[in-house]
Amino acid sequence: MMIYPIPSHDYEYELNKDLNFSAAHHIPDARAGKCERVHGHTYHVNITIAGDALDDLGFLVNFSALKKLIMDEFDHRLLNDHEAFRDIPPTSETLAKVIHDMVQSYIKTEQPNEVKCLQIILKETPTSYVVYRPKEKR
Ligand SMILES: Nc1nc2c(c(=O)[nH]1)N=C([C@H](O)[C@H](O)COP(=O)(O)OP(=O)(O)OP(=O)(O)O)CN2
Numbered sequence: 204m205m206i207y208p209i210p211s212h213d214y215e216y217e218l219n220k221d222l223n224f225s226a227a228h229h230i231p232d233a234r235a236g237k238c239e240r241v242h243g244h245t246y247h248v249n250i251t252i253a254g255d256a257l258d259d260l261g262f263l264v265n266f267s268a269l270k271k272l273i274m275d276e277f278d279h280r281l282l283n284d285h286e287a288f289r290d291i292p293p294t295s296e297t298l299a300k301v302i303h304d305m306v307q308s309y310i311k312t313e314q315p316n317e318v319k320c321l322q323i324i325l326k327e328t329p330t331s332y333v334v335y336r337p338k339e340k341r
């Protein structure tokens with residue numbers, strides 16, 4: 204089991220959601236070596252959200268809603284076809300930021316309580332992962 208890096212904050216609540224999705228991608232540049240060819244991964248994502256207030260259900264954010272958001276967008280797709288990767292390849296780094304921005308935009312529009320996505324961990328292979336944290340914490 205992976206031990207996650209922890210973002211520092213002073214919010215009262217912190218939520219973490221793990222999920223997996225399957226997708227294909229390629230990095231269209233010879234410098235990427237074998238990754239220039241289309242290949243697949245079971246991506247593992249860890250989403251960290253924090254806030255001081257819960258909604259009327261007692262949720263910071265619904266775990267299921269977070270999973271659905273990511274699965275609907277990326278599961279069983281070729282990531283290179285996604286509009287977010289029109290100008291930059293779908294690497295672990297770029298995908299982690301895209302997922303962060305999607306989650307932040309979702310909670311801003313759908314959650315009445317003020318919550319923030321503090322960190323995305325994106326694990327592409329058993330030996331490779333990235334951590335994305337937005338600059339400002341609040
Ligand atoms: N900084 C990055 N480097 C690489 C990325 C990336 O997203 N960011 N991606 C790839 C490939 O897509 C590849 O799927 C993953 O590479 P790698 O970790 O080298 O995979 P291996 O299974 O071959 O690694 P082992 O060291 O044999 O476990 C490449 N680089």
Ligand SMILES: [Zn+2]
Binds near residue numbers: 228238244327
């Ligand atoms: Zn890959």
